[in-house]
Amino acid sequence: MGSVCDKSKCTACMACVDACQKNAISVVDHLKYYVAMIDETKCINCGACRKVCQNLNPVLSAYPEKWFQGWALDKKIREEGSSGGFATSISKAFIEDGGVLCSCKFLDGQFKFHFSDNVGELEKFCGSKYVKSNPIGIYKEIRRLLSSGKKVLLIALPCQVAAAKNYVGNALMMNFYSIDLICHGTPSFENLNIFLKQYGCDLNKITDISFRKKSDYKIRNDVRDIAPKGVFDKYTLAFLNSINYTENCYNCQYAKIERVSDLTIGDSWGSDLCDEEKRKGISLALCMNEKGKYLLDNASIKLERVDLKNAIAHNHQLEIASKKPKGYDVFFNGLENNIPYNKLVEKALPKQCFNQKIKAILYKILSALISCLYLKNMA
Numbered sequence: 001m002g003s004v005c006d007k008s009k010c011t012a013c014m015a016c017v018d019a020c021q022k023n024a025i026s027v028v029d030h031l032k033y034y035v036a037m038i039d040e041t042k043c044i045n046c047g048a049c050r051k052v053c054q055n056l057n058p059v060l061s062a063y064p065e066k067w068f069q070g071w072a073l074d075k076k077i078r079e080e081g082s083s084g085g086f087a088t089s090i091s092k093a094f095i096e097d098g099g100v101l102c103s104c105k106f107l108d109g110q111f112k113f114h115f116s117d118n119v120g121e122l123e124k125f126c127g128s129k130y131v132k133s134n135p136i137g138i139y140k141e142i143r144r145l146l147s148s149g150k151k152v153l154l155i156a157l158p159c160q161v162a163a164a165k166n167y168v169g170n171a172l173m174m175n176f177y178s179i180d181l182i183c184h185g186t187p188s189f190e191n192l193n194i195f196l197k198q199y200g201c202d203l204n205k206i207t208d209i210s211f212r213k214k215s216d217y218k219i220r221n222d223v224r225d226i227a228p229k230g231v232f233d234k235y236t237l238a239f240l241n242s243i244n245y246t247e248n249c250y251n252c253q254y255a256k257i258e259r260v261s262d263l264t265i266g267d268s269w270g271s272d273l274c275d276e277e278k279r280k281g282i283s284l285a286l287c288m289n290e291k292g293k294y295l296l297d298n299a300s301i302k303l304e305r306v307d308l309k310n311a312i313a314h315n316h317q318l319e320i321a322s323k324k325p326k327g328y329d330v331f332f333n334g335l336e337n338n339i340p341y342n343k344l345v346e347k348a349l350p351k352q353c354f355n356q357k358i359k360a361i362l363y364k365i366l367s368a369l370i371s372c373l374y375l376k377n378m379a
Contacts, residue, residue: 182266230363270314
């Protein structure tokens with residue numbers, strides 16, 4: 001079997017799967033990388049898969065025209081967002097203006113893309129998802145909606161936005177709006193699955209999972225927090241240290257200030273605004289064109305000026321791809337040999353894990369002291 005593109009570059013954008021009319025392509029999760037395999041017994045060599053591949057046919061990118069930081073004016077939206085609530089506020093305004101949203105949410109054990117023209121459903125799309133999402137089927141549906149005269153907003157990773165642009169084509173681009181998320185890299189779905197199985201957690205049996213609440217990075221499901229209070233779980237620690245991403249992320253062609261979407265959003269790390277606003281959450285927005293300007297102007301959001309150089313300095317993915325850590329091969333070779341996930345993270349990131357153990361001890365001591373003082377004052 002052949003493959004659509006090189007395995008070291010495959011982002012699992014799934015556009016090739018949507019493009020193939022003979023169901024000849026399957027994208028396989030190998031933990032360390034994805035491969036878009038071609039079943040040559042079904043393939044008719046039409047070239048449709050390679051035509052939409054964003055690796056083989058790069059999409060034009062543009063330098064931002066404007067840049068801002070800010071937050072949703074709706075307090076609840078800001079509170080529930082990972083940063084300042086830009087994604088939800090913009091989506092709400094877009095739907096209210098007659099558009100259809102396409103974004104990722106967790107449902108039935110999968111991180112898949114769904115379509116919505118109902119603002120009441122937006123809460124389900126909230127929150128960062130530090131794992132590869134599955135966009136199979138969205139490209140066909142986006143093109144169908146655009147062909148019917150609908151406006152569509154896609155909120156996705158840069159590689160997925162680029163794939164959508166290739167699939168949609170110039171003729172239908174007028175009503176297609178895109179927002180890409182500043183992405184530092186993503187682990188495969190199976191990577192997350194292996195981690196959760198250590199705790200007896202079955203994604204198919206839970207209704208909700210979150211990776212972050214503002215600056216508190218930790219996996220939570222509808223049953224419990226995975227890690228003790230005050231520390232990161234091992235999956236999150238691996239993620240924050242860039243050790244559990246797939247191969248393509250370390251050579252990401254989108255890790256630059258020039259963007260493929262109409263609007264780029266993320267966290268306004270290094271913001272010069274006051275600590276109170278930082279605590280509540282601040283978003284960063286890079287606007288590339290008139291469509292991006294429309295998305296910002298139409299939304300109920302507060303916009304503040306931001307220093308672009310400072311924003312880039314605190315979001316390295318706007319300049320350079322994540323660097324592969326020294327322990328990368330140790331980690332993935334161990335996963336392939338069924339060594340427990342947590343032990344591998346400890347082996348690959350010994351210093352970071354030691355620091356987390358110290359933090360856990362200090363947190364317990366501090367909690368005990370606070371309890372003692374509280375009981376003393378109550379006496």
